[in-house]
Amino acid sequence: MQVIYLDEPFNKKIIYSAPTVLALGFFDGVHLGHQQVIRVAKKEAEKRGLKLAVMTLDRHPSIAFQNVPQNSVKYLTPLKRKLELFVKLGADITYVVALNEKIVPMGPQEFVDKYMVGLNAAAVVAGEDYTYGKKNIANMQTLAEYSKNRFEIITVPYLKKNGSKVGSTAVRKYIDTGDLSNANKLLGYTYQTSGVVVHGKQRGRKLGFPTINLNISNNERIPGEGIYAVKVTIVGKTVLGMASIGRNETFGKGQEQTVEINLFDFSQTVYSEEAVVQWYCKLREQQKFPDAKSLILQLKKDKQNTLNHFKEKQIGIYD
Template sequence: MKTIELSEPFDPQIIPAGKVVLATGFFDGVHCGHQQVIKTAARQAKKMSCKLAVMTLDRHPMIVFQHVPTKQIHYLTTLKHKLKLFQQLGADYVYVIKLAGTLPQMPPQEFVDKYMVGLHAAAVVAGEDYTYGKHTIANMQTLPEFARNRFQVITVKHVLFGQKKISSTMIRRLLDTGQIDLANQLLGYHYQNTGIIVHGKQLGRQLGFPTLNLKINSQERILGEGIYATKVRLSGKEYLGMASIGRNETFGANQQLTVEINLLNFSKMVYGQQVVVNWYHYLRGQVKFANAQALIEQLKKDQRQTLNYFQK
């Protein structure tokens, strides 16, 4: 897969020759709805003997169009993870468009001419709510007018869960409330975070449950407070773990939010290393225990529950 970054104005010479079927959207999370768009484009590409291209943006549209500060945006998938998922879905090219400069104000016809026709699209595939400018004039219903018979327009209907469309917003709400099992179902894979192992207060080690204290990538969304069953990739190996997202209220009020993971059958010192955490299952909510011994007894139960979950 080849990744091509485009910023306005771009040199047409950097666009690979040959027709493509272009799947387009922001695709935060690359959830089941997004996957349906890309899989539809992949089938069309095979039918038309074209390459499969995916077009996305380098930042969340809310940063530009709603002036939300960058530090307030927490992605379901960073660009690096998104590219990996695109590759797994069979993309030959990914165009990452820089949403800056004159691009946000670009008229719909110019955008279609440059970023669809200019990318050699034989067909453009997108979800039914995709827009490429003001939603009232630059939507999938008006795209055939701007296309002017130069490419096919394929609109993919929403993938529903119950009566509601699967959306990034829905998945964010699920993550915020700890509903990781359902969030994973709608994502089509296990939600993950990347982090660096940092020094903590070593409270877990004192209790007999040493933990990895993680500093999560600031761009990534962290799940709601609770105890979770996880798998952690560290130094090329994968380990089972039980994770705590919370404030350690048993040891005092107004503590900072921490992400700590007790790996089963692992006790090495690995400060400074990067880990990838795959979140599997919600075990329970956070509890303020009467004393350390009560917490230890609960941690033993959590460990058994984690093992039981993965054995099933």
């Protein structure tokens, strides 16, 4: 997949020169609703014998339009992960638009002229709630007025599950409460994050449950505090494990939140290596134990419950 970064005013020479079918959206999470939009666009591209282009933004719209601090936004899918998912959905080209002070004041007509017609869109495909400016004037209902019959408009209805819209907001709420089962159902895949292995206080090693400690980017959304069944890919290996997101209150109050993972049947030293974590289910809430012995007994139960989860769901290492 070709990735093209656009910053206003962009150089027209870097644009793919032939007509494309253009799928539009921010696509945070690339959940089942987003996937439906991109699949509709892919089908249309194949019907026309054209390439599929996806256009997304380099930052969340709330940063530009609602003055939300950039470091406070927690993404379901940082750009690198989003691009990986676009590839799996068959995108040939992705345009990443810089949503900065040069593009925010742009009116809807200028945006359509530059970022739809200007990208050689033969057809534009987006969800029914897609906007390209102020939502009362720059929405899918008004797009025909701005397009002036220069491209076909395909509006994809909301995808619903159990009567509710599949959306990024719902996915975020599930992840924040640790409800990975429902989050993963809306995503259509197992939620994942990535981080670099850093040095910890090595308490787990002393307890007989050594852990890797992860430094995860501040802009990546992690599940709420608790104990989780996970699968981790690191140094080319994929292993099962149990993760703890919490503050280790058994060892004192006021400690910083950490992400620690006990990997099963794994003993390599992997400091500074990147680990990709797939989050399958929450085993229990965090709790403070009266002593180390009580904690060890619970950790043994957690490990067995993790193994039971993967066995019951018939999930193998590479599923």
